[in-house]
Amino acid sequence: MRLALLIIFSVLLIAPAPLHARDKVLDIQEVTSPGGIKAWLVEDHSIPVIALKFSFKGAGAALDPASKQGLSRIVSNTLDEGAGDLDSQSFQKELRDLSIGLHFGSGRDNFGGNLKTLTRNKDRAFELMHLALTKPRFDPEPVGRMIASNQSRIRSSLSDPDWMAVRLLNDMAFEGHPYALNSGGTLSTLQSITSIDLDNFVKFRLGKNNLIISAAGDITPEELATTLDTIFGELPQVALQPAPNLETQNQGKTAVYERDIPQTVIEMIQPGIARTDPDFHTAQIMNYVLGGSGFGSRLMEEVREKRGLAYGIYSGFYLSDHFKGFSVSTATANANTKHVLDIIKAEWSKMLNKPVSQEEIDNAKSYLIGSLPLSLTSTDSIASILLSLQGDGLPIDYLEQRENGIKAASIEDVTRVTKRILDPEKFVTILVGKPEGVTASKTYETLPNVE
Amino acid sequence: MIYGLFPARKPSKFIFMIRLFILIVFMITPLQAYAQTEVKADSSTQGEKVFNAETFKLDNGLEIVVIPNHRTPVVTHMVWYKVGGADEMQGKSGIAHFMEHLMFKGSDGLASGEFSKTVKKLGGNDNAFTGQDYTAYFQSIAVEHLEKVMTMEAGRMRGMNPPLQEVESERKVILEERRQRTDNDPRGRFGEQMNAALYVNHPYGTPVIGWFHEMEQLSWDDAKTFYDKWYGPNNAVLIVSGDVTGAQVHELAKKIYGPLARVDSIPVRSRTISPPLYAQTKVLQRHPAIRQAVIQRNYRVPSYRQNAKDSLALQVIEEIMGGGATSRFYKSLVIEQKLATGAGMSYRADSWDDTTLSVHATPAPGKHPEEIERAIEQELRKLVSEGITAEELQDSKTRMQAAAIYARDSLSGPAMAFGHALATGSSVDDVEYWPGRIEEVTAEQAQDVARRFLDPDGKYDHPPVTGYLLPSAEKEVALENMVQDEVVEIEPAANDNTEDGQSANTKEATP
Numbered sequence: 001m002r003l004a005l006l007i008i009f010s011v012l013l014i015a016p017a018p019l020h021a022r023d024k025v026l027d028i029q030e031v032t033s034p035g036g037i038k039a040w041l042v043e044d045h046s047i048p049v050i051a052l053k054f055s056f057k058g059a060g061a062a063l064d065p066a067s068k069q070g071l072s073r074i075v076s077n078t079l080d081e082g083a084g085d086l087d088s089q090s091f092q093k094e095l096r097d098l099s100i101g102l103h104f105g106s107g108r109d110n111f112g113g114n115l116k117t118l119t120r121n122k123d124r125a126f127e128l129m130h131l132a133l134t135k136p137r138f139d140p141e142p143v144g145r146m147i148a149s150n151q152s153r154i155r156s157s158l159s160d161p162d163w164m165a166v167r168l169l170n171d172m173a174f175e176g177h178p179y180a181l182n183s184g185g186t187l188s189t190l191q192s193i194t195s196i197d198l199d200n201f202v203k204f205r206l207g208k209n210n211l212i213i214s215a216a217g218d219i220t221p222e223e224l225a226t227t228l229d230t231i232f233g234e235l236p237q238v239a240l241q242p243a244p245n246l247e248t249q250n251q252g253k254t255a256v257y258e259r260d261i262p263q264t265v266i267e268m269i270q271p272g273i274a275r276t277d278p279d280f281h282t283a284q285i286m287n288y289v290l291g292g293s294g295f296g297s298r299l300m301e302e303v304r305e306k307r308g309l310a311y312g313i314y315s316g317f318y319l320s321d322h323f324k325g326f327s328v329s330t331a332t333a334n335a336n337t338k339h340v341l342d343i344i345k346a347e348w349s350k351m352l353n354k355p356v357s358q359e360e361i362d363n364a365k366s367y368l369i370g371s372l373p374l375s376l377t378s379t380d381s382i383a384s385i386l387l388s389l390q391g392d393g394l395p396i397d398y399l400e401q402r403e404n405g406i407k408a409a410s411i412e413d414v415t416r417v418t419k420r421i422l423d424p425e426k427f428v429t430i431l432v433g434k435p436e437g438v439t440a441s442k443t444y445e446t447l448p449n450v451e
Numbered sequence: 452m453i454y455g456l457f458p459a460r461k462p463s464k465f466i467f468m469i470r471l472f473i474l475i476v477f478m479i480t481p482l483q484a485y486a487q488t489e490v491k492a493d494s495s496t497q498g499e500k501v502f503n504a505e506t507f508k509l510d511n512g513l514e515i516v517v518i519p520n521h522r523t524p525v526v527t528h529m530v531w532y533k534v535g536g537a538d539e540m541q542g543k544s545g546i547a548h549f550m551e552h553l554m555f556k557g558s559d560g561l562a563s564g565e566f567s568k569t570v571k572k573l574g575g576n577d578n579a580f581t582g583q584d585y586t587a588y589f590q591s592i593a594v595e596h597l598e599k600v601m602t603m604e605a606g607r608m609r610g611m612n613p614p615l616q617e618v619e620s621e622r623k624v625i626l627e628e629r630r631q632r633t634d635n636d637p638r639g640r641f642g643e644q645m646n647a648a649l650y651v652n653h654p655y656g657t658p659v660i661g662w663f664h665e666m667e668q669l670s671w672d673d674a675k676t677f678y679d680k681w682y683g684p685n686n687a688v689l690i691v692s693g694d695v696t697g698a699q700v701h702e703l704a705k706k707i708y709g710p711l712a713r714v715d716s717i718p719v720r721s722r723t724i725s726p727p728l729y730a731q732t733k734v735l736q737r738h739p740a741i742r743q744a745v746i747q748r749n750y751r752v753p754s755y756r757q758n759a760k761d762s763l764a765l766q767v768i769e770e771i772m773g774g775g776a777t778s779r780f781y782k783s784l785v786i787e788q789k790l791a792t793g794a795g796m797s798y799r800a801d802s803w804d805d806t807t808l809s810v811h812a813t814p815a816p817g818k819h820p821e822e823i824e825r826a827i828e829q830e831l832r833k834l835v836s837e838g839i840t841a842e843e844l845q846d847s848k849t850r851m852q853a854a855a856i857y858a859r860d861s862l863s864g865p866a867m868a869f870g871h872a873l874a875t876g877s878s879v880d881d882v883e884y885w886p887g888r889i890e891e892v893t894a895e896q897a898q899d900v901a902r903r904f905l906d907p908d909g910k911y912d913h914p915p916v917t918g919y920l921l922p923s924a925e926k927e928v929a930l931e932n933m934v935q936d937e938v939v940e941i942e943p944a945a946n947d948n949t950e951d952g953q954s955a956n957t958k959e960a961t962p
Contacts, residue, residue, distance in 0.1 A: 049857060149785075151792070152743050158741075305563075307620060308627070333630065366574055370593060374576060374592075377522065377523050378862070380860070
């Protein structure tokens, strides 16, 4: 009954409404399968494409033991390398012949999957996803191949200073916590991963009770309901031990990894704020003004536009289950490193000591609200947004709440939240290159958790 | 490589995004047709159109493509100029890309930086990028602001007038861009060297970003000369994708772009031609930061504009030889012979002149690049002598047809596809009827192009270039086995290393 009403509702909304904004940002339906599995759906039959995304909360790399770093990554690379009666090549060939996009991925917190299919191939697509999740084969050949390919990826990254800077930032800022480990594995830990590890991963981490699901595109709520049971109905209940929460480690320290390159890569992080925090909308405005917006942001104006010191400079929130950060990244010629760091600090002080202008706040609001529809232009991106809302435990009408929250923020709110968040003394700073004029509190000789 | 105005959030991710667009474009639109050549037999208009775009042309020569898509009340508005790095004056490398940056630095009625700030205020995003054959500017924004962004875009088509101090600081920005994307990672320089060796006496051998020493000398006079020569409505394509109709866009464009005068001085594109080359070229680059060797072999082959029939057949070959985990190269080199941890083939159809077909592999530990090169040649010989099977042909076509459906599931993707096509000499029909034309490719054609362009034992006017990017430690091993016809060796300079932006997926801190 409820489902039927939802369909009517959504059909009305899907009628094109050109040249004026719609009442709702996005018409999201909650669908519950006969077996009790829930998903969020945005129906759209204009293109014969269906996107289905899901995530096993808390099942990601933070649970990988230090001696098996990269385990989640290898599972994500091998679940689609053979399942049931299909060996690796047969499974991959079916995916390719039917143009089914079936991918798994692992972050530090969650382990997830994406399915994208043409409507005409949906039944087989759902069946293949079901097989991959419930009867993965983990044959020695593909497992060995994926380990080798990840080892290649790591070796390739060793000439990429951006990658190195991020690796070091994780090592410093998350010291002592599983987040400090290398979620992509190290050359040696990858080698130690066996098919038993992979089997256990699936058995103990992927459960019906830590699953969130989103769908978008050419599928009705009824059909999605049935599909949910087909794909996920057999999954067990699992009990996961979450990693502890974490404060930024090594605050105020600057680490240098010296490389013989013309430019120094700069990565900085200080404590941040959660997306579920009532101040988050206001914090987004602060970030937009400071460094989140690209052109027009204070950092971009000072570093790039006025002085030509970098190709780009950005600030942003680092949001994970157990750590909330606020980061800045850029790259500048070695000789300018100190200059750029000084500008960043000065902009922090300016934000802290002087209220933002009404014009700045108005510009931030109109962008943050007005740009949302730009991320709703493909089946895939809509499904991603639905999943991310659920991942953070946000309500189904969050996009409307967000709009109201942003609109409501005043100059005083921004000042208060800025003082709550920004603290230049708490920065962990990573420099990769040959930075000039900088005193390091730590120097790295090698990259940790890579070999 | 394509250079953009600014990185979106993280530089490497932006590049990655652009690459994805191109992939879409490629899969979907071969983008180039051989529009006005004699190969008429292939300009079929069979089958259904992919996008159902509407086209118009203004009296001043501005071409217009509209791709209606009413899913969300937003539009992507793009202007593509048919000029890029390959159209630069000698000694002024990077000027096309520098001009692209300067287009944001103030024009009649807009202060420096005001363009992007205005777009942002209206809730939109904007950016720009430069390739060898095109320079493009775009905004994605709520449909009610289309008129505003059109007005600003029209304003800078002929009215650029940046303050000189802005030119000075922006020159520093492009030098930082070059450091970040090319010079900070040896892989960036390797790509540049491979191109330089393949395109001898042809502008495609010069990087779009420019050579550092020439970039340092670029002035506003250089940029202005280039701008006055190439920028105008009759050398541009306007593309609007999104919640609009063709009639709406046509009306707006007449009003806003219509008053701009045609520029009669716009030259016909003519590039220097590569002479026949007689040596097998090998590019060997060693660097202490390299831990994973790379091998690549690049061929010069026809673009879609040059020969549509050959280009379509090459697209089928690319799909069979290099398209993913079940492709021939991957199966043979990675799964069966265990010589490599990755292998593939890529072919870009969207180019004004010759284009590059690249075969690449990542050697497995202990495997010498030469072994891999031999294995690649073996696969190519098999392709030349035995051709492709009926099943391979059919499967590849089915996949490419599906890619065309997926391509519609995007706002800016279709606009990108048309932009690439029209800027490199193809037509709207070439994009719209791509699936039907792929359907007509035969196994004989595929074998024929393989024989003519990819035969390891063939003789070519422009022989392929084979490149090895190696760690310093392997020096002795590699050198002794090298065929020493012509070795372009790049000694690592003191201040060497780079970031090429291709490793977006290795950003482990990105949740």
